[in-house]
Amino acid sequence: MSGVVVLGGAGGIGSAVVRALLAEGRPVAMVDIAPPPPDLAGVPWIRGGATDPAVIGAAFDALGGVTGLVHCLLSEHRAPFAEQTTDALRTVLDIGAVSALEPLQQLAARAGGKRCAAVLVSSIHAGLAWGGQAPYAMAKAALEALGRAAAVELGPLGVRCNVVRPGFVMVPRNARRWRDADTREALTGLQPLGELAGPDDVAGVIAFLLGDQAGFVSGETVTVDGAMTAALPEPPP
Numbered sequence: 001m002s003g004v005v006v007l008g009g010a011g012g013i014g015s016a017v018v019r020a021l022l023a024e025g026r027p028v029a030m031v032d033i034a035p036p037p038p039d040l041a042g043v044p045w046i047r048g049g050a051t052d053p054a055v056i057g058a059a060f061d062a063l064g065g066v067t068g069l070v071h072c073l074l075s076e077h078r079a080p081f082a083e084q085t086t087d088a089l090r091t092v093l094d095i096g097a098v099s100a101l102e103p104l105q106q107l108a109a110r111a112g113g114k115r116c117a118a119v120l121v122s123s124i125h126a127g128l129a130w131g132g133q134a135p136y137a138m139a140k141a142a143l144e145a146l147g148r149a150a151a152v153e154l155g156p157l158g159v160r161c162n163v164v165r166p167g168f169v170m171v172p173r174n175a176r177r178w179r180d181a182d183t184r185e186a187l188t189g190l191q192p193l194g195e196l197a198g199p200d201d202v203a204g205v206i207a208f209l210l211g212d213q214a215g216f217v218s219g220e221t222v223t224v225d226g227a228m229t230a231a232l233p234e235p236p237p
Protein backbone atom coordinates (compact mmCIF):
# COMPACT_ATOMS: atom_id res chain seq x y z
CA MET A 1 0.00 0.00 0.00
CA SER A 2 1.35 3.41 -0.80
CA GLY A 3 2.04 5.97 1.85
CA VAL A 4 0.50 8.96 3.51
CA VAL A 5 2.13 12.24 4.54
CA VAL A 6 0.63 13.56 7.78
CA LEU A 7 1.28 17.25 8.47
CA GLY A 8 1.05 17.77 12.23
CA GLY A 9 1.56 14.04 12.82
CA ALA A 10 3.01 14.59 16.30
CA GLY A 11 -0.15 16.29 17.57
CA GLY A 12 -3.16 14.91 19.38
CA ILE A 13 -5.35 14.17 16.36
CA GLY A 14 -2.38 13.83 13.95
CA SER A 15 -0.72 11.08 15.99
CA ALA A 16 -4.05 9.23 16.24
CA VAL A 17 -4.28 9.40 12.43
CA VAL A 18 -0.74 8.02 12.11
CA ARG A 19 -1.62 5.10 14.42
CA ALA A 20 -4.85 4.38 12.52
CA LEU A 21 -2.99 4.32 9.18
CA LEU A 22 -0.16 2.16 10.51
CA ALA A 23 -2.77 -0.29 11.80
CA GLU A 24 -4.07 -0.54 8.22
CA GLY A 25 -0.54 -1.29 7.04
CA ARG A 26 -0.04 2.04 5.29
CA PRO A 27 3.45 3.62 5.41
CA VAL A 28 3.41 7.10 6.94
CA ALA A 29 5.76 10.08 7.09
CA MET A 30 5.09 12.89 9.56
CA VAL A 31 5.92 16.58 9.29
CA ASP A 32 5.96 18.47 12.57
CA ILE A 33 7.94 21.11 14.45
CA ALA A 34 7.44 19.06 17.64
CA PRO A 35 8.73 15.54 18.30
CA PRO A 36 6.24 12.68 17.90
CA PRO A 37 5.04 10.69 20.92
CA PRO A 38 7.44 7.88 22.00
CA ASP A 39 5.30 5.08 20.51
CA LEU A 40 5.79 6.63 17.03
CA ALA A 41 9.59 6.88 17.36
CA GLY A 42 10.17 4.49 14.43
CA VAL A 43 7.98 6.42 11.98
CA PRO A 44 9.76 8.80 9.57
CA TRP A 45 9.55 12.30 11.04
CA ILE A 46 10.56 15.33 9.00
CA ARG A 47 11.25 18.00 11.57
CA GLY A 48 10.31 21.45 10.33
CA GLY A 49 7.65 23.95 9.47
CA ALA A 50 4.95 22.75 7.10
CA THR A 51 5.03 26.10 5.31
CA ASP A 52 8.49 25.22 3.94
CA PRO A 53 8.24 23.50 0.52
CA ALA A 54 11.61 21.77 1.13
CA VAL A 55 10.20 20.15 4.28
CA ILE A 56 7.12 18.99 2.39
CA GLY A 57 9.32 17.63 -0.41
CA ALA A 58 11.43 15.71 2.11
CA ALA A 59 8.30 14.09 3.58
CA PHE A 60 7.13 12.91 0.15
CA ASP A 61 10.66 11.70 -0.63
CA ALA A 62 10.72 9.68 2.61
CA LEU A 63 8.00 7.42 1.22
CA GLY A 64 8.33 5.32 -1.93
CA GLY A 65 4.96 6.20 -3.39
CA VAL A 66 2.53 8.62 -1.85
CA THR A 67 -1.19 8.52 -2.44
CA GLY A 68 -2.40 10.19 0.73
CA LEU A 69 -2.08 13.51 2.52
CA VAL A 70 -3.50 14.76 5.82
CA HIS A 71 -3.31 18.43 6.81
CA CYS A 72 -3.66 18.47 10.60
CA LEU A 73 -1.85 21.63 11.76
CA LEU A 74 -2.95 23.78 14.65
CA SER A 75 -2.42 27.52 14.56
CA GLU A 76 -4.46 29.99 16.56
CA HIS A 77 -4.17 33.39 18.18
CA ARG A 78 -6.74 33.87 20.90
CA ALA A 79 -7.64 37.50 21.65
CA PRO A 80 -10.75 39.66 21.69
CA PHE A 81 -11.66 40.95 18.24
CA ALA A 82 -10.71 44.54 19.15
CA GLU A 83 -7.19 43.36 20.05
CA GLN A 84 -6.51 41.13 17.05
CA THR A 85 -3.80 42.26 14.65
CA THR A 86 -3.30 41.79 10.93
CA ASP A 87 0.01 40.08 11.70
CA ALA A 88 -1.78 37.48 13.84
CA LEU A 89 -4.40 36.95 11.13
CA ARG A 90 -1.73 36.47 8.47
CA THR A 91 0.30 34.02 10.55
CA VAL A 92 -2.69 31.87 11.44
CA LEU A 93 -3.95 31.96 7.87
CA ASP A 94 -0.51 31.01 6.57
CA ILE A 95 -0.07 27.96 8.81
CA GLY A 96 -3.73 27.01 9.01
CA ALA A 97 -4.70 27.27 5.35
CA VAL A 98 -2.09 28.55 2.87
CA SER A 99 0.24 25.73 3.94
CA ALA A 100 -2.11 23.20 2.32
CA LEU A 101 -1.51 24.44 -1.24
CA GLU A 102 2.02 23.13 -1.85
CA PRO A 103 1.39 19.63 -0.41
CA LEU A 104 -1.82 19.28 -2.44
CA GLN A 105 0.09 20.27 -5.59
CA GLN A 106 2.90 17.83 -4.75
CA LEU A 107 0.40 15.03 -4.07
CA ALA A 108 -1.18 15.52 -7.50
CA ALA A 109 2.18 15.78 -9.27
CA ARG A 110 3.74 12.78 -7.55
CA ALA A 111 0.72 10.50 -7.85
CA GLY A 112 1.11 10.83 -11.64
CA GLY A 113 -2.55 10.29 -12.47
CA LYS A 114 -3.00 7.45 -9.96
CA ARG A 115 -5.99 7.81 -7.59
CA CYS A 116 -4.96 9.57 -4.40
CA ALA A 117 -6.70 11.31 -1.51
CA ALA A 118 -6.24 14.26 0.82
CA VAL A 119 -8.05 15.13 4.03
CA LEU A 120 -7.86 18.64 5.46
CA VAL A 121 -8.70 18.95 9.14
CA SER A 122 -10.90 21.97 9.71
CA SER A 123 -13.10 22.73 12.71
CA ILE A 124 -16.66 23.65 13.59
CA HIS A 125 -15.15 27.14 13.97
CA ALA A 126 -15.18 27.37 10.15
CA GLY A 127 -18.92 27.93 10.27
CA LEU A 128 -19.54 29.37 13.74
CA ALA A 129 -18.10 32.38 15.57
CA TRP A 130 -16.61 31.89 19.04
CA GLY A 131 -15.21 34.70 21.17
CA GLY A 132 -11.51 35.37 20.71
CA GLN A 133 -10.99 32.99 17.81
CA ALA A 134 -11.38 35.20 14.71
CA PRO A 135 -8.06 34.22 13.05
CA TYR A 136 -8.69 30.50 13.63
CA ALA A 137 -12.23 30.72 12.23
CA MET A 138 -11.00 32.64 9.20
CA ALA A 139 -8.19 30.15 8.51
CA LYS A 140 -10.51 27.14 8.82
CA ALA A 141 -13.06 28.68 6.43
CA ALA A 142 -10.22 29.36 3.98
CA LEU A 143 -8.89 25.81 4.36
CA GLU A 144 -12.33 24.41 3.55
CA ALA A 145 -12.60 26.62 0.45
CA LEU A 146 -9.16 25.48 -0.70
CA GLY A 147 -10.22 21.87 -0.17
CA ARG A 148 -13.30 22.28 -2.36
CA ALA A 149 -11.21 23.95 -5.08
CA ALA A 150 -8.70 21.09 -4.91
CA ALA A 151 -11.46 18.48 -5.20
CA VAL A 152 -12.83 20.14 -8.34
CA GLU A 153 -9.59 21.22 -10.02
CA LEU A 154 -7.39 18.26 -9.10
CA GLY A 155 -10.16 15.68 -9.57
CA PRO A 156 -9.24 15.18 -13.24
CA LEU A 157 -5.71 14.28 -12.04
CA GLY A 158 -7.12 11.57 -9.78
CA VAL A 159 -7.08 13.53 -6.51
CA ARG A 160 -9.95 13.26 -4.04
CA CYS A 161 -10.03 15.94 -1.37
CA ASN A 162 -12.29 16.06 1.66
CA VAL A 163 -12.57 18.09 4.84
CA VAL A 164 -13.19 16.85 8.37
CA ARG A 165 -14.67 19.28 10.90
CA PRO A 166 -14.14 18.12 14.48
CA GLY A 167 -15.99 19.62 17.44
CA PHE A 168 -14.39 19.56 20.91
CA VAL A 169 -11.77 16.81 21.08
CA MET A 170 -10.01 15.61 24.22
CA VAL A 171 -6.45 15.77 22.89
CA PRO A 172 -3.62 16.10 25.46
CA ARG A 173 -3.51 19.88 24.87
CA ASN A 174 -7.20 20.21 25.72
CA ALA A 175 -7.00 17.74 28.59
CA ARG A 176 -4.63 20.25 30.22
CA ARG A 177 -6.84 23.27 29.40
CA TRP A 178 -10.03 21.53 30.55
CA ARG A 179 -8.59 19.88 33.64
CA ASP A 180 -10.95 21.42 36.16
CA ALA A 181 -14.13 19.45 36.78
CA ASP A 182 -16.53 22.36 36.18
CA THR A 183 -15.13 23.09 32.72
CA ARG A 184 -15.31 19.43 31.74
CA GLU A 185 -18.85 19.13 33.02
CA ALA A 186 -19.92 22.26 31.11
CA LEU A 187 -18.34 21.01 27.87
CA THR A 188 -19.75 17.51 28.31
CA GLY A 189 -23.16 19.05 28.93
CA LEU A 190 -23.09 20.46 25.38
CA GLN A 191 -22.66 16.99 23.88
CA PRO A 192 -25.82 15.17 22.76
CA LEU A 193 -23.87 11.90 23.07
CA GLY A 194 -23.01 12.76 26.67
CA GLU A 195 -19.24 12.61 26.28
CA LEU A 196 -16.41 14.46 24.58
CA ALA A 197 -14.79 13.04 21.45
CA GLY A 198 -11.34 11.48 21.65
CA PRO A 199 -8.67 11.77 18.93
CA ASP A 200 -9.48 8.26 17.67
CA ASP A 201 -13.07 9.32 16.91
CA VAL A 202 -11.71 11.85 14.40
CA ALA A 203 -8.82 9.70 13.16
CA GLY A 204 -11.15 6.86 12.16
CA VAL A 205 -13.15 9.16 9.88
CA ILE A 206 -9.96 10.55 8.32
CA ALA A 207 -8.62 7.05 7.66
CA PHE A 208 -11.95 6.08 6.07
CA LEU A 209 -11.91 9.13 3.78
CA LEU A 210 -8.35 8.28 2.69
CA GLY A 211 -9.27 4.69 1.91
CA ASP A 212 -10.72 2.85 -1.08
CA GLN A 213 -14.15 2.54 0.52
CA ALA A 214 -14.50 6.31 0.13
CA GLY A 215 -13.25 6.10 -3.46
CA PHE A 216 -16.03 8.29 -4.88
CA VAL A 217 -16.30 10.74 -1.97
CA SER A 218 -14.69 14.06 -2.82
CA GLY A 219 -15.40 17.72 -2.15
CA GLU A 220 -17.25 16.71 1.02
CA THR A 221 -17.14 18.17 4.53
CA VAL A 222 -17.77 15.70 7.33
CA THR A 223 -18.58 17.11 10.76
CA VAL A 224 -17.41 14.94 13.67
CA ASP A 225 -18.98 16.64 16.67
CA GLY A 226 -21.54 14.12 17.94
CA ALA A 227 -24.40 16.45 16.84
CA MET A 228 -23.26 19.29 19.09
CA THR A 229 -23.77 21.88 16.33
CA ALA A 230 -27.01 20.26 15.19
CA ALA A 231 -28.64 21.50 18.40
CA LEU A 232 -30.40 24.85 18.85
CA PRO A 233 -29.86 26.48 22.26
CA GLU A 234 -32.73 25.57 24.60
CA PRO A 235 -35.17 28.49 25.09
CA PRO A 236 -35.84 29.54 28.68
CA PRO A 237 -38.83 27.66 30.16
Ligand SMILES: NC(=O)c1ccc[n+]([C@@H]2O[C@H](COP(=O)([O-])OP(=O)(O)OC[C@H]3O[C@@H](n4cnc5c(N)ncnc54)[C@H](O)[C@@H]3O)[C@@H](O)[C@H]2O)c1
Nearest residue numbers: 008010011012013032033034049050073074123166168169
Ligand atom coordinates in the same frame (compact mmCIF):
# COMPACT_ATOMS: atom_id res chain seq x y z
N1 LIG B 1 -8.56 19.26 19.48
C1 LIG B 1 -9.69 19.82 19.12
O1 LIG B 1 -10.62 20.00 19.94
C2 LIG B 1 -9.91 20.23 17.70
C3 LIG B 1 -11.19 20.61 17.32
C4 LIG B 1 -11.43 21.00 16.02
C5 LIG B 1 -10.40 20.98 15.10
N2 LIG B 1 -9.16 20.62 15.48
C6 LIG B 1 -8.12 20.63 14.46
O2 LIG B 1 -7.43 19.40 14.46
C7 LIG B 1 -6.08 19.60 14.04
C8 LIG B 1 -5.14 19.01 15.07
O3 LIG B 1 -5.38 19.65 16.30
P1 LIG B 1 -4.91 19.02 17.69
O4 LIG B 1 -5.96 19.33 18.65
O5 LIG B 1 -4.46 17.62 17.49
O6 LIG B 1 -3.69 19.99 18.02
P2 LIG B 1 -2.21 19.66 18.48
O7 LIG B 1 -1.64 20.95 18.94
O8 LIG B 1 -2.18 18.51 19.40
O9 LIG B 1 -1.51 19.22 17.11
C9 LIG B 1 -1.14 20.12 16.12
C10 LIG B 1 0.24 19.79 15.64
O10 LIG B 1 0.60 20.73 14.60
C11 LIG B 1 1.99 21.00 14.75
N3 LIG B 1 2.30 22.26 14.07
C12 LIG B 1 1.77 23.48 14.31
N4 LIG B 1 2.28 24.38 13.46
C13 LIG B 1 3.14 23.71 12.65
C14 LIG B 1 3.97 24.07 11.55
N5 LIG B 1 4.02 25.33 11.09
N6 LIG B 1 4.69 23.11 10.94
C15 LIG B 1 4.65 21.83 11.37
N7 LIG B 1 3.90 21.43 12.42
C16 LIG B 1 3.14 22.34 13.04
C17 LIG B 1 2.18 21.08 16.26
O11 LIG B 1 3.54 20.96 16.63
C18 LIG B 1 1.32 19.94 16.74
O12 LIG B 1 2.04 18.72 16.86
C19 LIG B 1 -5.91 21.12 13.86
O13 LIG B 1 -6.12 21.44 12.51
C20 LIG B 1 -7.04 21.69 14.70
O14 LIG B 1 -7.44 22.95 14.28
C21 LIG B 1 -8.89 20.23 16.75
